[in-house]
Amino acid sequence: MRTEQEKVEYLKNFVTDEKNALFSRLIRERTEYVTLVLEDLYQSHNQSAVMRTADCMGVQSVHIIENRNKYDVTSTVSQGAREWLTLHRYRGEKNNTPAALRQLRQQGYRIIATTPHSRDTLIDDLDLKKGKMAFFFGTELTGLSEDVIREADEFVKVPMYGFTESLNVSVCAALIMYSVMQRLRESDLDWHLSPEEEVKVAFQWYKHAVKASGEILERFEQQKS
Incomplete structure (x- = not known):
């Protein structure tokens, strides 16, 4: 099972650099x-x-x-x-x-x-x-x-x-x-959010931001097996 941090890092590949930078900035303000x-x-x-x-x-x-x-x-x-x-x-x-x-x-x-x-x-x-x-x-x-x-x-x-x-x-x-x-x-x-809270929130944000994130994460899990 992939960790939430691993999933976040993977989903980052499916959004623009600008969106990644925005998430990184805003999460520090949560x-x-x-x-x-x-x-x-x-x-x-x-x-x-x-x-x-x-x-x-x-x-x-x-x-x-x-x-x-x-x-x-x-x-x-x-x-x-x-x-x-x-x-x-x-x-x-x-x-x-x-x-x-x-x-x-x-x-x-x-x-x-x-x-x-x-x-x-x-x-x-x-x-x-x-x-x-x-x-x-x-x-x-x-x-x-x-x-x-x-x-x-x-x-x-x-x-x-x-x-x-x-x-x-x-x-x-x-x-x-x-x-x-x-x-x-x-x-x-x-x-500020703790490091653990940051990961949970970031995972929520990326799942919302990436279309078909469920299918993408499912394939990501299969790569490990």
Whole structure:
């Protein structure tokens, strides 16, 4: 069985030098230090907007909790972004939020709720040095569930100075990602992908970029045997 690194090196032969250089540059800007969690979002265009912003900001993973509202995998609106992201879907149970919380904690993430709370912190004041961050965004109708509110380690908000009391969820996610990623890039924290994570992400990208990558990799395996 070929390793993923071997497969990546082989697939590089099937794209242009410019594409190889682009992948090499962009992968150094990706992070798993920050991840986004969309809990039961109703509007597919909000999901798509968050994914596009995550890609633009270099946030590699997006977690999608599907309780009442299902993620539309056929949507063409988010297709341009989601192919470059690592999506984690939680579904199958009536309440999939606890499973998402458990998995993220096992991966060492702080649970950060983006909702007004008595203990909330302005996003620009959030301590980035305390470890990896999973930002939870709730449904447009009722916000985050009690499960998330109860389990959250921290609460953050975006400062607002107008009469409107809340931001659209995709706008809120964009402002938070921009603040956090800009500060991380200016810090001395190690927020980049690990070498192992780089290989996994690169393999995903090349499989998407190379037409008939499945057949090409199958022939590559046969060469070894």
